[in-house]
Amino acid sequence: MERIFISLGSNIDAERHIRNGLNDLARAFEGVRISEVFESEAVGFDGDNFLNLVAEAYTDLPVPEVVSKLKAIETAHGRVRGAKKFAPRTLDLDLLLYGSLCCTTPVELPRPEIFHNDFVLWPLAQLWPEGRLPGRPETLAELWQHHDKHQKLWPVSFHWPE
Structure with missing residues (x-):
């Protein structure tokens, strides 16, 4: 089974x-x-605040099938395909990591947003602080510690599963 990480x-x-x-x-x-x-x-746009987190899971499915499942879940929750990149979202799911795989299709892995978005790196580093991205010597906790924290972001109360 492969360990995967998904941003929501x-x-x-x-x-x-x-x-x-x-x-x-x-x-x-x-x-x-x-x-x-x-x-x-x-x-990137004026809109309501986002809730963001990262989920860890395990799967035997290959990357294209994982991506297809994520898109199906987004669609089931009202995600409109072809909408502007920076726009409100009912649900946005992005595969961040699939084991130690590096690839560019069907998605780029590791996902570049890990390095640019506080709302991706902080929860990922929190969930897997000792983790290392393929080809990187520092842990995720170290990446977060040295990251230029430029986005306003704060933890909120949320319990799952209920």
């Missing part, structure tokens, strides 16, 4: 969509565990 985000009825998305992830993958949930301001 929503700013439309966010708590409901995040909770339901996690329930769907738990049906699709094994051993789902989550970071704290963080609230952050919208990036």
Whole structure:
């Protein structure tokens, strides 16, 4: 089984969509565990605040099937395909890591957002502090410690599963 990490985000009825998305992830993958949930301001557009977190899970599925499942879960929660990149989201699921795999198709892994978005790196480092990204000597905790924290982000109370 491969260990995978998935980022989740929503700013439309966010708590409901995040909770339901996690329930769907738990049906699709094994051993789902989550970071704290963080609230952050919208990036790249004016909009409601986002809830973000990272989930860890395990799967035997190959990357294309994992990506397909994530897209199906997004669609089931009202995600509109072809919408602007920086726009409100009912549910955004991104595969961040798939074991130690590095690839560019069907998605780029490790996902570049890990290095750029506080709302991805902080929960990932929290969930797997001793983890190392392929080809990087520092741990995720060290990456977060030295990261230029430029986005407003704060933990919020969230319990899953209920």
